[in-house]
Amino acid sequence: MDKTKKSKSRRVVIIDEKSPVKVTTKDTRDNRNVTDTEDKETLAKAALTIVEDVLKAAVQSVGETKPCARKIKWITHGEFTAEKGQKQIQEFLSTCKFRIGWAFRTEFMRKEDVIHSFYYIYRVGWSLSSAQLPIAKVYTIAYFTVKINKNKPPEAPVDISFVFEDQTLVQRPDSICFQEGTLMNVIEAKYLLINAIKAYLNI
Template identity: 35%
Template sequence: MQKSIFEICKKKREVLKYKACSIRGPLVWQSPSRRLTQPIVFSEAGYIIQNIQWTSGKDFTVERGQQQIEEYMSTWEFHESWLHWSDYLQEEELKYSKRYHYRVRWSIPTCRKPIPQATASIYFIIEISKIKPPTLPVEVFFILESNRLIHRPGQCRFREKWLKDIIESKMILMDSITF
């Protein structure tokens, strides 16, 4: 029995609609009340992207920001040989917000080379709005060294390969320079 063109098109529309909803799902903005009560968890190809409950603007301190960055990074998957340390860099005053800059350096020390030849840095920025209510969570984003792409916690999956690529590119550069 042959299906009519109408039935085939209808079926294709249903499939496309389903796919569009599954793709669009993680991008739907949640209401402020939901954001205050639960961390956002998205799914990426069978992997759950985790996030933490970020502090509100009124409760924010430089130390609390650093603790929360450490807490957020503990949700990432990376090999146990990676070590990291974080630094508070500066406060930036903008017209409608305040930004707090942090740097987290990553390396893989070994028994043969306990002092790493190269490190990879991730720069975190915590932004507190002067316009939004102080009870809302702070805005957080991070940028990897030598990259321009801005990552937001809970919206992308951290990949250990990013750190390896940065260190590898530094090693290649150092090998090409003769002293």
């Protein structure tokens, strides 16, 4: 097989913690010798590295969110139902002010029986639509957990926490409120990720 040498253009992802944008991309010229039969395994590893770097940089902005100005009075163990839990999460999210165009959807996913507690898991997805892109293709996701302790009295308030995207850092609703910049960073990072993978795979 005839293997020809050529120079190839690539798009790289730049992670800059000091930059307000944090994640950018630019075209570079790869002058190394490459062949028409490139190693797909190497490309897959490169794409995976981009995935990890982009999402890590984007989700770091969660720690920069501000406390909620309005406190939510969470329902008690005796009052709780899956529907009321979903309604309270929506009430909490309504305290976070965004521009016109942002929308979120809350969905009850499942109930888990974990020894001394029940966990009610909800998923919240944010999207941003525009005249150019009326149907959003990329979402920012958070998973809320309402913990019902089997041993607590009915008048005790429920315990609510959430994790952002696929992170392990557990947050409390009373400590932060979702900011538009945080959600935008993640959505932009996901678009950059998609474009970077396409560039690496030449699709």
